[in-house]
Amino acid sequence: MAVAIIxxxxxxxxxxxxxxxxxxxxxxASNWGxxxxxxxxxxxxxxxxxxxVVAFMAYCVFRFRHKExxxxxxxxxxxxxxxxxxxxxxxxxAAMLAPGLVxxxxxxTVPAGATEVEVMGQQWQWSYRLPGKxxxxxTTDARLISADxxxxxxxxxxxxxxDIVVQNDDLHLAIGKPVKVLLxxxxxxxxxxxxxxxxxxxxxxxxxxxxWFMPTRTGTFEVLCAELxxxxxxxxxxxxxxxxxxxxxxxxxxxxxxxxxxxxxxxxKAAYKTGSx
Amino acid sequence: xxxxxxxxxxxxxxxxxxxVELYHPKSWWTRxxxxxxxxxxxxxxxxxxxxxxMVALVLSxxxxxxxxxxxxFSFIDANQYLxxxxxxxxxxxxxxxxxxxxxxxxxxxxxLMVGARDMVFPYVNMLSYWVYLLAVxxxxxxxxxxxxxxxxxxxxxxxxxxxxxxxxxxWGIILMLASLILFIIGFTMGGLNYVVTVLQARTRGMxxxxxxxxxxxxxxxxxMALLAFPALFVASVMLLLDRLLGTSFFMxxxxxxxxxxxxxxxxPILFQHLFWFFGHPEVYIVALPAFGIISDLISTHARxxxxxxRMMVWAIVAIGALSFVVWAHHMYVSGMNPYFGFFFATTTLxxxxxxxxxxxxxxxxxxxxxxxxxxxxxxxLAFIITFVNGGLTGLFLGNVVVDVPLSDTMFVVAHFHMxxxxxxxxxxxxxxxxxxxxxxGRMLNEALGRFxxxxxxxxxxxxxxxxxxxGLLGMPRRYHDIGETxxxxxxxxxxxxxxxxxxxIVGFAQLVFIFNLIWSLFKGKEAGGNPWGAASLEWxxxxxxxxxxxxxxxxxxxxxxxxxxxxxxAARDFVPQNEPPAKLSPQxxxx
Numbered sequence: 001m002a003v004a005i006i007x008x009x010x011x012x013x014x015x016x017x018x019x020x021x022x023x024x025x026x027x028x029a030s031n032w033g034x035x036x037x038x039x040x041x042x043x044x045x046x047x048x049x050x051x052x053v054v055a056f057m058a059y060c061v062f063r064f065r066h067k068e069x070x071x072x073x074x075x076x077x078x079x080x081x082x083x084x085x086x087x088x089x090x091x092x093x094a095a096m097l098a099p100g101l102v103x104x105x106x107x108x109t110v111p112a113g114a115t116e117v118e119v120m121g122q123q124w125q126w127s128y129r130l131p132g133k134x135x136x137x138x139t140t141d142a143r144l145i146s147a148d149x150x151x152x153x154x155x156x157x158x159x160x161x162x163d164i165v166v167q168n169d170d171l172h173l174a175i176g177k178p179v180k181v182l183l184x185x186x187x188x189x190x191x192x193x194x195x196x197x198x199x200x201x202x203x204x205x206x207x208x209x210x211x212w213f214m215p216t217r218t219g220t221f222e223v224l225c226a227e228l229x230x231x232x233x234x235x236x237x238x239x240x241x242x243x244x245x246x247x248x249x250x251x252x253x254x255x256x257x258x259x260x261x262x263x264x265x266x267x268x269k270a271a272y273k274t275g276s277x
Numbered sequence: 278x279x280x281x282x283x284x285x286x287x288x289x290x291x292x293x294x295x296x297v298e299l300y301h302p303k304s305w306w307t308r309x310x311x312x313x314x315x316x317x318x319x320x321x322x323x324x325x326x327x328x329x330x331m332v333a334l335v336l337s338x339x340x341x342x343x344x345x346x347x348x349x350f351s352f353i354d355a356n357q358y359l360x361x362x363x364x365x366x367x368x369x370x371x372x373x374x375x376x377x378x379x380x381x382x383x384x385x386x387x388x389l390m391v392g393a394r395d396m397v398f399p400y401v402n403m404l405s406y407w408v409y410l411l412a413v414x415x416x417x418x419x420x421x422x423x424x425x426x427x428x429x430x431x432x433x434x435x436x437x438x439x440x441x442x443x444x445x446x447x448w449g450i451i452l453m454l455a456s457l458i459l460f461i462i463g464f465t466m467g468g469l470n471y472v473v474t475v476l477q478a479r480t481r482g483m484x485x486x487x488x489x490x491x492x493x494x495x496x497x498x499x500x501m502a503l504l505a506f507p508a509l510f511v512a513s514v515m516l517l518l519d520r521l522l523g524t525s526f527f528m529x530x531x532x533x534x535x536x537x538x539x540x541x542x543x544x545p546i547l548f549q550h551l552f553w554f555f556g557h558p559e560v561y562i563v564a565l566p567a568f569g570i571i572s573d574l575i576s577t578h579a580r581x582x583x584x585x586x587r588m589m590v591w592a593i594v595a596i597g598a599l600s601f602v603v604w605a606h607h608m609y610v611s612g613m614n615p616y617f618g619f620f621f622a623t624t625t626l627x628x629x630x631x632x633x634x635x636x637x638x639x640x641x642x643x644x645x646x647x648x649x650x651x652x653x654x655x656x657x658l659a660f661i662i663t664f665v666n667g668g669l670t671g672l673f674l675g676n677v678v679v680d681v682p683l684s685d686t687m688f689v690v691a692h693f694h695m696x697x698x699x700x701x702x703x704x705x706x707x708x709x710x711x712x713x714x715x716x717x718g719r720m721l722n723e724a725l726g727r728f729x730x731x732x733x734x735x736x737x738x739x740x741x742x743x744x745x746x747x748g749l750l751g752m753p754r755r756y757h758d759i760g761e762t763x764x765x766x767x768x769x770x771x772x773x774x775x776x777x778x779x780x781x782i783v784g785f786a787q788l789v790f791i792f793n794l795i796w797s798l799f800k801g802k803e804a805g806g807n808p809w810g811a812a813s814l815e816w817x818x819x820x821x822x823x824x825x826x827x828x829x830x831x832x833x834x835x836x837x838x839x840x841x842x843x844x845x846x847a848a849r850d851f852v853p854q855n856e857p858p859a860k861l862s863p864q865x866x867x868x
Contacts, residue, residue, distance in 0.1 A: 026750065045672075064643065089633040187440065188440060188442065188531075
């Protein structure tokens with residue numbers, strides 16, 4: 001009796017915890033509300049199955065526990081019951097999988113008008129790069145990385161001259177504009193993770209990965225690294241600021257391009273060289 | 278409908294099993310240390326696995342202390358925390374669970390359950406254990422080398438695993454890879470034994486479809502392990518070469534602490550594919566033996582035949598096969614081609630169907646049973662709850678788009694601890710309480726056992742159920758200290774502290790269990806040959822504990838499946854597998 005009640009209480013406590021948990025997902029700040037909906041649907045289906053299985057078990061323990069003289073039934077198979085249970089399970093699984101795949105299709109299909117933004121991870125900081133007036137990002141190569149060129153931009157690529165480089169600072173994005181985030185790493189795996197955006201993808205040295213989303217709420221959001229990247233993994237932080245178009249452009253105006261940054265250093269270097277000779 | 282188990286018509290095939298020429302030990306050393314008897318090897322495997330498991334338990338305490346009370350314990354820093362999680366994970370998955378289920382339960386139960394005298398290659402079986410022990414010692418040695426054990430996470434992803442930003446880059450990672458390579462060599466020697474023994478050394482009448490589900494589970498898991506471990510072997514060798522010789526199997530052009538390295542042209546993703554081609558079957562290598570054990574515990578202690586035996590066997594085989602085509606569901610956000618997601622989400626969710634069938638059949642076995650709430654039965658019930666819970670959260674993570682926000686958060690940690698930590702360990706405990714009387718001839722203490730059960734089950738549930746919600750909140754995994762983070766409320770820290778206290782209590786309950794194992798060896802109640810009234814063959818040995826060669830002069834003859842409980846018309850509520858049907862004398866059976 002006690003055992004049956006405790007088993008049932010485990011199921012009830014789980015449901016109560018779920019309903020009253022103060023720990024729940026962060027308020028959404030992107031277009032991925034469909035992901036939240038799919039999670040909610042999955043909670044309903046799996047929750048019902050969990051409660052049903054545990055309640056059935058608790059009932060069996062209560063009803064068929066050993067008593068003097070009880071004898072179990074002899075019942076090796078019941079094809080029809082097993083068949084129905086399999087079909088029912090398949091339907092439940094399909095009900096979760098189908099919407100999941102539909103939303104995944106949206107997730108991997110980047111809209112044509114999306115702006116490209118590059119995020120680069122390295123132990124243990126984030127850098128950002130935005131295309132300049134030409135709307136295109138220049139090429140990069142890890143071999144070109146130096147103190148003067150920390151993101152490894154190709155100086156011979158004309159597309160890269162007007163790229164805006166943001167180092168040791170927050171990334172700003174305009175609200176309501178779809179963004180294709182290009183993800184790059186120069187040392188180990190990292191993962192650009194902003195819980196409020198729901199989206200997430202590893203960055204791998206040697207390749208460029210991506211995801212897309214559209215900011216739907218202004219505010220400042222914390223960036224974390226979600227893929228173990230060594231000793232200071234937990235301290236690899238940054239911020240994304242989502243703001244109205246006008247403020248975004250004001251911020252953009254203040255940023256420096258790759259040409260400006262590297263040009264200045266070249267000037268400084270040339271002067272030094274002349275002086276020493 | 279009753280045609281599966283009770284086919285008296287088929288009778289018993291002629292004696293196909295030749296008597297084996299057994300190796301007979303001549304001294305104490307060859308009897309108890311360098312033993313070739315599978316039962317002794319099983320005990321050696323089990324004790325070693327549990328000993329290294331205690332190390333993993335202590336590591337989990339240290340992790341929980343840090344997570345529950347960050348900053349309080351000055352002797353734990355970020356590097357050590359990463360080393361603790363890495364070693365804890367590796368030990369639990371490979372050196373404890375895999376070794377205990379296959380090397381421990383497999384060695385003890387396979388020959389006894391199929392009616393063999395021993396494993397078919399006893400000498401190789403002995404070597405298997407000693408190589409395993411060596412692997413464990415190499416693993417333990419990493420705690421004492423300069424730089425300590427590797428902190429790369431149990432997944433050992435390159436480039437991070439072999440670069441200087443990760444603790445244990447000097448010696449830790451090298452010895453870890455060497456230890457894995459040794460483990461796989463040792464396992465292969467044992468695994469070939471288990472498979473060949475099941476296929477070739479079954480006694481007369483023990484058809485495949487009469488085998489207990491424990492044997493089916495261990496057998497299928499072993500076949501899978503023999504196919505999956507080579508992928509890890511190859512990955513380990515190549516990673517070792519990258520680290521030692523500077524090859525670039527997994528290493529693209531990259532910068533290490535601001536300096537360009539000589540690496541170039543390799544693929545970090547390739548390692549992940551190899552790792553998970555092993556890693557996902559590994560989940561079922563641990564789960565299938567647990568499935569088998571739980572089926573047998575439920576049937577025996579509910580005094581009822583397992584429901585849907587044939588479906589249970591096919592479900593085990595189907596899960597085993599499907600688990601080889603789902604590996605990349607661990608890599609949805611790894612940066613692999615996103616279109617893989619459609620395929621792997623579909624295969625992953627399909628695997629839920631045979632798994633669900635198993636759960637239904639367990640609970641349907643309870644229906645109209647005669648349920649004895651013994652300790653093995655309690656552990657079996659707890660297994661079902663934790664396994665169903667963890668399996669259902671697998672439907673979140675397997676469904677590719679749902680995985681995106683949840684991956685790499687505490688939700689994942691909670692999920693895999695529930696489904697392949699707590700649930701299989703419930704099966705291990707249930708199995709130990711169930712078979713300890715056969716191994717030692719004595720019962721484990723009942724009161725200590727019940728205390729151990731309730732604290733472990735409810736405590737572990739209290740640790741891991743709420744943990745899902747921290748993940749839902751967005752708390753990432755493998756953070757030694759979440760620190761000041763805007764979206765993490767103060768209450769989350771309180772929840773972490775609560776989970777840590779629960780984890781410490783659960784940990785101490787395991788000391789009670791260890792004490793029980795030792796105390797009952799000397800003071801436990803005499804068990805007799807078949808204390809649970811079980812029908813399967815291992816309980817019908819002429820001696821308890823079974824002697825060398827298991828069966829005395831003559832091998833048993835099997836006439837029925839392992840689940841003849843409460844057969845209508847039978848005098849007792851179980852009929853042993855080797856009891857001839859009333860109308861059929863053993864002599865008449867083989868022409």
